[in-house]
Amino acid sequence: MGTLEPNHPASIQDLKVTTHSSTLIISPISQQSSQTPKPIFLSNIDKVLNFNVQTVHFFPPNPEFPLEVVAARLKKAIEKLVMVPYDFLAGKLILNHQSGRPEIECNGPGVGFVVASADITMEEIGDLVYPNPAYRELIIQRLDDVEGDQPLCIFQVTSFKCGGFVLGTSANHVLFDGMSFKHFLENLASQAFEDKPLATVPCNNRRLLAARSPPQVTFPHPELLKLKLPIGEELANLEFEAEQEDLEFKIMNLSPDDVSFLKETAKTSIGTEMIRTGTLETPKITSFNVVATHIWRCKALSRDVENNADRLSTILFSVDIRSRLRPPLPLSYSGNAVLPAYASAKCSELEHEPFSKLVTMVSEGASRMNNDYARSSIDWGEIYQGFPDGEFLISSWWKLGFDEVVYPWGKSIYGCPVVYHRKDIILLFPEISGATSINNGVNVLVALPPKELEKFQSLFHKFLK
Structure with missing residues (x-):
């Protein structure tokens, strides 16, 4: 019972990806200097998740949707979403010096959108389940032509010679957890259609998870490690420490x-x-x-x-x-x-x-x-x-x-x-x-x-x- 997947030593390590375009999708708020949007409050759960999570989503060939059509539909869908329901996607992390807390300022650099192609077929990758390190080529984590703050969220559409393609996402974990990211993908898909409403209207009131005043710690919490961080260090990466070992x-x-x-x-x-x-x-x-x-x-x-x-x-x-x-x-x-x-x-x-x-x-x-x-x-x-x-x-x-x-x-x-x-x-x-x-x-x-x-x-x- 239970099966082992092989180590796949022969799996392709270079997907031969070429980037064709790299753009920023700007929130309309950013383009109106007269408006000062209210920053997004981050809960105590959000603020310790300041690291990027990359995902890849593989799609089979569909003759009715070549790369240029898919890319155009997705870009338009993202533009719709950052206008109002997900304006924070185009924002940036800032420190509120008065409260000492990190926040998301909505008029940030924008959302990254990259179009690329791989000079192989999807079949040449081999078993898609295998955690191929080459998948990192399917999602750019930073845009070289962006000065200053990098986008909190970047999308990359990469086509294969067979007609299949991958939607890669790199999103700071402060934006979403697994459930809210699933809802976001449903909304992204709905807006990629011609005339569909949002699948789910997101609730963006993160103060619903604000701490009580004064805080009331009524249980021991052995699952949590106490830290005493200087003000502002909340913006640092607070993941588990990664030991550098041969794994x-x-x-x-x-x-x-x-x-x-x-x-x-x-x-x-x-x-x-x-x-x-x-x-x-x-x-x-x-x-x-x-x-x-x-x-x-x-x-x-x-x-x-x-x-x-x-x-x-x-x-x-x-x-x-x-x-x-x-x-x-x-x-x-x-x-x-x-x-x-x-x-x-x-x-x-x-x-x-x-x-x-x-x-x-x-x-x-x-x-x-x-x-x-x-x-x-x-x-x-x-x-x-x-x-x-x-x-x-x-x-x-x-x-x-x-x-x-x-x-x-x-x-x-x-x-x-x-x-x-x-x-x-x-x-x-x-x-x-x-x-x-x-x-x-x-x-x-x-x-x-x-x-x-x-x-x-x-x-x-x-x-x-």
């Missing part, structure tokens, strides 16, 4: 049968565990919970350190708080509305305790994130300016549904993040969907030192038997 990438696949097996494994030991502990509440045995638990065990037990059994391992995973707040946030909230949930256990527990108990820990981590806990976490950020702290984070793109977005030229056949050199982030993303397939399972992308990766792979299979 190997590997994709492990969990089929729907594998996920079902993990669920059944959890269910079979629940009764015994509930009797032993006197617990009355049944844990939520969801697909994500069992997959996250399976990965947690493999990651923690693969560490190449002395006395690993006594080591405390903490898994982090993002929880969407839109529906968990009281009152709930609008589902169309356009900012970042995710907080890190956590589960902690000694590695000896992860190796020997029943799988159901470990799934319960992960389930409790998500259940903990109710209105009171979420508000406490936001207020904690007001005091300590901290960021998530754990052994690793699971970043799930599994069920965001980017491949469900319908453009005039059809749906993408595959979309994924452009991966980077990080062993403390494990990505989950779907397989390439077939014409009649609804769920082809989940791909697990890990990057680890060779010795740890070898053990991870062994454990990955061992716990599926």
Whole structure:
């Protein structure tokens, strides 16, 4: 059970991309000097996510939509979106010296739009699922001809010799989380049609996630690391520190049968565990919970350190708080509305305790994130300016549904993040969907030192038997 994707050493490493044009799409506000737009407030969740996220979305050939038509439609759609509903996309990050907080000033440099072509066919790339480093050619991260502030968001349309093309995006994470980016793509697709309204009107009131005054930290937050930053340092990159190590990438696949097996494994030991502990509440045995638990065990037990059994391992995973707040946030909230949930256990527990108990820990981590806990976490950020702290984070793109977005030229056949050199982030993303397939399972992308990766792979299979 469980399959391994090969390392694909022969995958093409140079996509032979040529840039044909590079322009800035300016917000109308920027062109009217008499107007002083009000800056966009950034929540304590937004402001620690000051780093770029790149994604690529592959589309098959469509004779009715050659590159020049697709590029024109997308450019016009972006122009419509930055006029009002997403004016902040064309903005820039600034520091409010009075409050000491970062904000988005809407009259910024604009949105980057690049048109390019690759001198290969899409088929020559090989398996699109493989995290090919050459995907970086499909999205320019900065525009060389822009002086001063770089755009917070850049789009690149790259055609292939076969007629297929890729839409690449590079967006600062302060702009969107996964859910709001999905809504943005739906709106982008809707505006690429001739006469369609917005699919979803975004809610841009980020003060809905402002800290309380005074802040009320009512829970301990071991999932967060306290920092004491000088005023203005909030604009710095506050990601997990990336260690410079030689890492190997590997994709492990969990089929729907594998996920079902993990669920059944959890269910079979629940009764015994509930009797032993006197617990009355049944844990939520969801697909994500069992997959996250399976990965947690493999990651923690693969560490190449002395006395690993006594080591405390903490898994982090993002929880969407839109529906968990009281009152709930609008589902169309356009900012970042995710907080890190956590589960902690000694590695000896992860190796020997029943799988159901470990799934319960992960389930409790998500259940903990109710209105009171979420508000406490936001207020904690007001005091300590901290960021998530754990052994690793699971970043799930599994069920965001980017491949469900319908453009005039059809749906993408595959979309994924452009991966980077990080062993403390494990990505989950779907397989390439077939014409009649609804769920082809989940791909697990890990990057680890060779010795740890070898053990991870062994454990990955061992716990599926």
